[in-house]
Amino acid sequence: MSKLVYLDSSDFSNLSFPKDTLSLQNSEILSFLRAQKGNGTARFFMSAVHFSEAVHAAAEHKESALRRAELMHELCGENVLRFPTELPKLELRKALAGNEAAVLSQEELLSDKGQWFGFDCDLDSLKAARRNADSEIDKLLAPLPRQQRRKLRSSLDLRKKSSHAKWRELIESGTAPTAAEFPLNLLGPDAAVAWFLGEISDEDYRERMLTVMHDPCAMFKHLLDETKNQQKLYDILRKQGHDMSLDLERSTEAMRPALTAIALSNVEIDLTELINELCLSPAFLRQNISTYSDISCDHISDDALFRVTTSCPSLSAYLETSKSYLLVSAYSFISKIRAGGTSPKKANQSDFGDLMHSFYAPYFDVFRCDARFGALLKRHKPLRARIADRISDLPKMLSVD
Numbered sequence: 001m002s003k004l005v006y007l008d009s010s011d012f013s014n015l016s017f018p019k020d021t022l023s024l025q026n027s028e029i030l031s032f033l034r035a036q037k038g039n040g041t042a043r044f045f046m047s048a049v050h051f052s053e054a055v056h057a058a059a060e061h062k063e064s065a066l067r068r069a070e071l072m073h074e075l076c077g078e079n080v081l082r083f084p085t086e087l088p089k090l091e092l093r094k095a096l097a098g099n100e101a102a103v104l105s106q107e108e109l110l111s112d113k114g115q116w117f118g119f120d121c122d123l124d125s126l127k128a129a130r131r132n133a134d135s136e137i138d139k140l141l142a143p144l145p146r147q148q149r150r151k152l153r154s155s156l157d158l159r160k161k162s163s164h165a166k167w168r169e170l171i172e173s174g175t176a177p178t179a180a181e182f183p184l185n186l187l188g189p190d191a192a193v194a195w196f197l198g199e200i201s202d203e204d205y206r207e208r209m210l211t212v213m214h215d216p217c218a219m220f221k222h223l224l225d226e227t228k229n230q231q232k233l234y235d236i237l238r239k240q241g242h243d244m245s246l247d248l249e250r251s252t253e254a255m256r257p258a259l260t261a262i263a264l265s266n267v268e269i270d271l272t273e274l275i276n277e278l279c280l281s282p283a284f285l286r287q288n289i290s291t292y293s294d295i296s297c298d299h300i301s302d303d304a305l306f307r308v309t310t311s312c313p314s315l316s317a318y319l320e321t322s323k324s325y326l327l328v329s330a331y332s333f334i335s336k337i338r339a340g341g342t343s344p345k346k347a348n349q350s351d352f353g354d355l356m357h358s359f360y361a362p363y364f365d366v367f368r369c370d371a372r373f374g375a376l377l378k379r380h381k382p383l384r385a386r387i388a389d390r391i392s393d394l395p396k397m398l399s400v401d
Helices: 011-013 024-038 048-054 059-076 084-095 122-139 146-155 159-171 188-196 202-213 216-223 227-265 271-278 282-292 302-310 315-339 351-358 371-377 381-386 395-398
Strands: 004-005 040-043 366-368
Touching: 004 395, 011 048, 024 040, 024 059, 024 395, 048 059, 048 216, 048 351, 048 395, 059 216, 059 371, 084 282, 084 302, 084 315, 122 146, 122 202, 122 216, 146 366, 159 188, 188 202, 188 282, 227 315, 282 302, 282 315, 302 315, 315 351, 315 371, 315 381, 351 371, 366 381
Parallel strands: 004 040, 004 366
Antiparallel strands: none
C-alpha cells in the first residue's frame, strides 16, 4: 500500500532550489521522495492551499515560483485535492444522514474531472461573459443614428462568418470588448477571440481552461504576472481561511476581560478546562456545523452534537486545532499583560493557511508542517503519529512499515 503524503508548502520551496544552491540534506530528501513516488510506496497530493502559497507575489520571484510549480506537478501529478472546507461538508452529510463513521474515501478526497480543487466549472461564466460583451457592444453603438446602428449590427452579426475579419480588426485596435477577466483570459487573446466569434464552442473553451487551471506551471507562467489576477486567486483560495482565523481572534477577544483579570491577579490557572468547555459547548459546535453543512442540525440534540462532530475526521481535527490555538493565544496574552504589554499580539499571517491545511491531516499517513503548528496538531491524539514537523522526518516516517 502506498503511504499518502501531504507536504508542507515550504517543502516545495526548499526542495526546488537550483541544484547548485540546494543543501546536501534537501538534495538527499528530494532524491528519496522521487524514489518513493517512482516505486509506488508514496503518493503526494496538491491542495488549493499549496497552490495559493506557491504563487509569486512579485515578478522578481516568478522564477522561484515556477520551480515550486514544476516540483508540485512532478510529485503530485493528477492527485489534486478538494478545497479543504469541502471535506467537512461531505463528512457532515454522511454524519447527519446517520452514518456513525463519516470518513471519506480516497476518491472523495480528490477533485473530480471537470472540477478545480473540487469546485464545478460550469458554462455559466462563459454565458455571462458573452452577455456582458453584447451589452458593451450596445453601449458602443447607442450614440449612433438608427440607420447606421442597424447597418453596423448587420455587419457585426457573429452568426455571419463574413463578420469575423471585421471583429478581429476591431478587437486588435482595442475598440471592441473581449473576455479578458480571470479565468477567461487563461488561454490568451487569440483563443478568447476565437471563442467570442463562435469558432471555439463553450464546451471546448471550458475544457481548454481546465487543462491550464490544473497545471500550476502554466498558471504561474502565463497568467499570474498581472496583480489583479494574483489578487483574485488570493481571494478565491485564501479568504475562507482568513475568515476562520478572524473568528478565532474574535473568540480570543471575548475572553480578554477574564484573561486580563487572571493576569493581574498573578494566580496561576490551568486554562485547559475553560477552553475545552468553550469549544465543546452546544452553541460553539452548532455554529461550526452550520458553517459547513447545508443540512439543518436543529433536530440534533445537544448530547448528540459531540458524537456528530467527532465522527467527522477533518471537522474534529480543525476544532481540536482551534482549541489548541485558543489555548496558546490565551497564555500568550496573559504573559504579555504580566510583562507590561497593553495590546494583544497580532496573529501571524500564516495562521489562516495553517488552519486550512489542518483539515487534511486525518487523511494522510504523513502530514508535514512547521514545528510551531505541529505542536498544536500533536495535541490531538489521533494525529500525533502522523505529524512530521521537520523535513528530516520524512525519510524515517516513509521507511517505517
